[in-house]
Amino acid sequence: MKTARSTTKKLTLAKPSTLVVSFQGYEFDLAADVWRFIHIGLITKFRFDSLGIEDALKQSFKQTLGGVLAKRKIMTGFRYYEALAPLLRFCAAVRPNVFEITLDDLSMYWDALGSEATCSTRTTLLGLKHWVQFRYPGLTAEAAQFVRDCELEPQDKGTAVRIRCPIRGAYSELEFSAIQSALHAAYAAGEVSDSDYGLAILSLTIAPRPVQISLLRAKHLIASKRADGSTGYVLKVTRVKQRDTSDVLRSRKLSDAVGAVLEVVAARALERAREIGQSEDEAPLFWSNDRRSSLHEG
Numbered sequence: 001m002k003t004a005r006s007t008t009k010k011l012t013l014a015k016p017s018t019l020v021v022s023f024q025g026y027e028f029d030l031a032a033d034v035w036r037f038i039h040i041g042l043i044t045k046f047r048f049d050s051l052g053i054e055d056a057l058k059q060s061f062k063q064t065l066g067g068v069l070a071k072r073k074i075m076t077g078f079r080y081y082e083a084l085a086p087l088l089r090f091c092a093a094v095r096p097n098v099f100e101i102t103l104d105d106l107s108m109y110w111d112a113l114g115s116e117a118t119c120s121t122r123t124t125l126l127g128l129k130h131w132v133q134f135r136y137p138g139l140t141a142e143a144a145q146f147v148r149d150c151e152l153e154p155q156d157k158g159t160a161v162r163i164r165c166p167i168r169g170a171y172s173e174l175e176f177s178a179i180q181s182a183l184h185a186a187y188a189a190g191e192v193s194d195s196d197y198g199l200a201i202l203s204l205t206i207a208p209r210p211v212q213i214s215l216l217r218a219k220h221l222i223a224s225k226r227a228d229g230s231t232g233y234v235l236k237v238t239r240v241k242q243r244d245t246s247d248v249l250r251s252r253k254l255s256d257a258v259g260a261v262l263e264v265v266a267a268r269a270l271e272r273a274r275e276i277g278q279s280e281d282e283a284p285l286f287w288s289n290d291r292r293s294s295l296h297e298g
Contacts, residue, residue: 018030018031020066020069020070021070022069022070022074022077023069023070023071023072023073023074024073024074026069026074028046028066028069030059030062030063030066033047033048033049033058034046034047034048034049035048037074044078046065046078046081047085048061048062051085051088051089051092052088052089052092052093052096052097052098053088053091053092053097053098053099054097054098054099056099056137056138057088057098057099057100057101057137057138060131060136060137060138061084061088061131061138063134063136064080064084064127064130064131064134064136064138065077065080065081067130067134067136068080068127068130079123080123080126080127080130082123083123083124083126083127084124084127084128084131087101087105087106087109087124088101090105090108090109090112091105091109094108100137100138100139100140100143101138101139101140101143102140102142102143103140103142103143103146105143106128106143106146106147122152125147125150125152126152128147129147129148131147132144132147132148179204180204183197183200183201183204194261194264194265194268195265195268195286195287197261198258198261198262198264198265198286199213199286201258201261202235202258202262205254205255205258206235206237206252206254208237209240211240212237212238212240213286214284215238215240216235216237216238216284216285216286217281217282217283217284217285218266218267218269218270218273218280218283218284218285219280219281219283220235220236220237220249220285221233221234221235221236221259221262221263221266221285222234222235222236223259223263230256231256231259231260231263232253232256232259233253233254233255233256233258233259233260233262233263234251234252234253234254235251235252235254235259235262236249236250236251236252237249237250237251237252238250262285265285265286266285269283269284269285269286269287270283272287
């Protein structure tokens with residue numbers, strides 16, 4: 001007589017998932033040291049492989065960013081990464097293979113940044129507040145309490161757009177005027193093409209993002225006659241800062257002088273499109289290798 005054989009199976013516990021899904025649907029692996037994402041057609045990376053910190057601290061950093069990305073837009077998380085990564089590198093330079101951030105680390109780092117780095121300091125503090133709020137390890141009790149108690153200063157709005165430094169801009173007024181004067185002089189001497197001159201003037205005037213410049217078409221420059229017979233100019237610039245706005249155009253009014261230069265550039269762009277059989281609707285305002293000048297010829 002045969003007896004039934006036991007067929008019980010050994011249970012295997014599944015490994016916890018290391019996958020983070022962001023608010024906008026991007027997927028990131030907490031086990032990976034490089035996170036890639038595409039924003040407005042450009043590949044951008046979170047890099048964790050060159051921070052010089054202990055793995056436990058690096059993992060807490062990743063988890064903090066993952067928590068932010070689960071609720072906020074991708075570029076918000078990336079701004080926190082850009083603010084916190086230099087802090088971690090600074091800690092690693094002072095104490096190799098650092099495994100936690102101390103209050104002394106924060107004090108020395110902000111002293112090194114100086115008073116002109118208000119915006120960077122604010123973003124770093126916001127990122128640390130998220131870190132503490134999520135209760136991930138990586139900060140000493142003293143540093144975590146300091147972060148909780150630290151109040152954020154109101155952020156100034158409406159600062160001039162010609163910026164790299166968010167407080168005073170990339171240059172002083174004297175430096176900025178000198179750049180403009182040198183540009184005008186080089187153009188008058190025929191050392192700068194119409195296209196390059198128009199691009200430089202446009203950048204100095206309305207500070208478009210690089211991707212906005214690449215999306216400009218000749219048709220986006222609108223010239224219209226005023227009642228007094230003069231010509232006014234408007235440039236249609238693609239909105240790229242917010243999600244799903246890549247097909248939304250915003251009108252930017254140009255000065256007559258800047259508009260007149262861009263009108264010549266647009267005419268040359270359309271001429272070149274016709275020469276190579278390209279649709280005029282798709283003719284870029286700035287061709288990558290345009291070195292011909294027409295204003296100087298006349």
